[in-house]
Amino acid sequence: MRKYFFYTSLMLSGLLFNAVTAYAQQTDDLISLLGKEKPKKERETNAFKSTRVVNGHSMEFLAPGTMDFRILHRFGQVNNGYSNMFGLDQASMRMGFDFGILQNLMIGFGRSTYKKELDGFIKFAPLRQATGTGSFPFTVALVAGMTYNTSPFTDTSIKNYNTSRIAYYFQAIIGRKFSEVISLQVMPTAVHNNLVLLNSQSNDQYSVGVGGRIKFSKRMAFTVDYFHRITGLEKGVSFNPLSVGIDIETGGHVFQLHFSNSTGMNERAFITETTNRWDKAEIRFGFNLSRVFQIVKKKKHS
Amino acid sequence: MKKLLFIVAVFAETTSISAQDKQFTKTGKITFDATVPKSPENIDAVNKSVVCVLDIKAGALQFAVLMKGFEFDRALMMEHFNENYVESNKYPKADFKGTISNNAAVNYTRDGVYPVKVKGKLTMHGETKDVEADGKITIKAGKITAAADFEVLFKDYKIDIPELVADKVSKTARIKVDCSLEPLKQ
Secondary structure, eight states, X not given: OHHHHHHHHHHHHHHHHHHHHHHHTOOSOSGGGGOOOOOOOEEOOOSSSSSBSSSSBOSOOOOTTEEEEEEEEEEEEGGGOGGGGGGTTOEEEEEEEEEEEETTEEEEEEEETGGGEEEEEEEEEEEOBEESTTOXXXXXXXXXXXXXXXXXXXOOSSXXXXXXXXXXXXXXXXXXXXXXXXXXXXXXXXXXESSOSSTTSOSEEEEEEEEEEEEEETTEEEEEEEEEXXXXXXXXXXXXXEEEEEEEEOSSEEEEEEEESOOOOSHHHHHHOOOOXXXXXXXXXXXXXXXXXXXXXXXXXX | OHHHHHHHHHHHHHHHHHHTTEEEEEXXXXXXXXXXXXXXSOOEEEEEEEEEEEETTTTXXXXXXXXXXXXXXXXXXHHHIIIIISOTTTOOEEEEEEEETTGGGOOTTSOEEEEEEEEEXXXXXXXXXXXXXXXXXXXXXXXEEEEEEEEEEGGGGTXXXXXXXXXXXXXXXXXXXXXXXXXXXX
């Protein structure tokens, strides 16, 4: 009898124990029963709408498996007046294709009408800005590029080498998206021209660029980029390129409309060969049109 | 020895019953489709890390999902979804808290497919709205699967669809939930 009493009381206490725990679980938030999720390290995205600020590379990358078809136009000087439709009568262009390979690796190439120049680059980010514990506050990206001038040699009195057509540029981009509104970056850049026009010019030219944006609506932003040359700026001949513009995103396309004193559409051209100046109103209207295509489909339904 | 076994058995049995009251998953699936009929461009995505908890005794059902976990065919679409439409940085999560109104009709111990009505509140993009959905609970060999299918109006959640893309992005999204649950061990 005592034994049975012992067992029944044991069973009862067991049930009671479970009832108590079950009662304790009666909370409104069932999901909290699963425990708190640790805040994940998350990459900061959309610092810029495009992989270029205006002229220069931005800290953004193309998503893996996408291709960006870019059509760039730089028109004539606005101060040419109405007879030239404020510069729209003349246009210089670059057509290019960029490819996203990894989230932090992309390549691209293009051809500009100016000097009939081909250019290609590879861009890689060893560090990317992220949120969460142990994350890095900046994106650091490195760009290496090459340009190849295919127009006839200007000076035929000297022996011209094929390598003289080539120039290189190397750039580091250190950028941060400070908020949804403001992103800023600095871009120390080195350009090496295998052949320079004048004896007095140096083949290596160093500059520091700054770029930024102010996003003022969901799909629009002000953008600016400027390169300050540390070496090789010839007084009265070449100037530092400054470009200000607006990014407009329309779903499939990004339009970058801007005014700039440069015509060049690769790093060599706009950093070392900008011959116009803002203070004389020698500015040009221009646009970059970017259309991104998904060329490698993600496997989503599995 | 026998006594000890009995004690263990009693506890084991009673605890196992209570544990099965709560069913959960962290790998549930939600798909959404906002494709305009006849539009060649599919606007759809899937999220395969839906957190879902079902209290079979009370008929309470909740799920939560990270907006950034929605996968699209196209990277650009995913970027726009997060940046321009649902604003994932500001509103990282969507969640649903509701009850199965005809929970008594579901026999969780017997295999079968039970149609259910789910009522509750869906919070997304910082807005909370009442939602009613038809769903079904499937029980097969003791495993519970919860599925539901409903439509939400983007306007209800203050998700703005600009005129420019109105011919591509529908004003409503068809949402499908599919969660295979397992007992929650505490």
